[in-house]
Amino acid sequence: MFQNILLATDGSKYATYAAEAVLGLVKEFQNKDREIILLHVSDTPPTRSQLMQADLDVQSVLREKAGKAVASTEQKFAEADVAYTLEVALGDPADGIVDFAKTNDIDLIIIGSRGLGAVGSVLLGSVSRRVAHEAPCPVMIVK
Numbered sequence: 001m002f003q004n005i006l007l008a009t010d011g012s013k014y015a016t017y018a019a020e021a022v023l024g025l026v027k028e029f030q031n032k033d034r035e036i037i038l039l040h041v042s043d044t045p046p047t048r049s050q051l052m053q054a055d056l057d058v059q060s061v062l063r064e065k066a067g068k069a070v071a072s073t074e075q076k077f078a079e080a081d082v083a084y085t086l087e088v089a090l091g092d093p094a095d096g097i098v099d100f101a102k103t104n105d106i107d108l109i110i111i112g113s114r115g116l117g118a119v120g121s122v123l124l125g126s127v128s129r130r131v132a133h134e135a136p137c138p139v140m141i142v143k
Ligand SMILES: Nc1ncnc2c1ncn2[C@@H]1O[C@H](COP(=O)(O)OP(=O)(O)O)[C@@H](O)[C@H]1O
Pocket: 039, 040, 041, 042, 043, 093, 097, 110, 111, 112, 113, 114, 115, 116, 117, 118, 119, 124, 125, 126, 127, 128, 129
């Protein structure tokens, strides 16, 4: 998928960061120690009945909800035989993604440009825009 990579540069310090990122990516993707984490943030708290059914285990309710949201992604990873860890969080999705990246030493966030709320010709969804602004690390926004 990433065979022909274009690095657009104007010689500025930010273009130099981009150049370093390209070199880093090329190395990272050959790196057998790399870890891939799928994160889904649920923005609706578990209902009382969901909690009762799960013996008050919030994590297991979140995992079940995340399971539905990420099922097709998990299938793609399984078919490609690429190992990953699934993580779940509760709260505002942008906050959850940024906090997770901060507390887990994440080096790169890859995110879609739009999501389930996609409407019209808006370029960036609110989650991708906020993550791009607030992330502690590089963010690749996939169109
Ligand atoms: N709840 C969430 N948990 C994890 N990632 C999310 C969540 N919501 C959105 N994202 C990520 O942010 C990207 C952009 O989505 P978003 O900004 O919500 O756009 P939209 O406004 O079109 O829904 C998605 O493609 C996905 O990668």
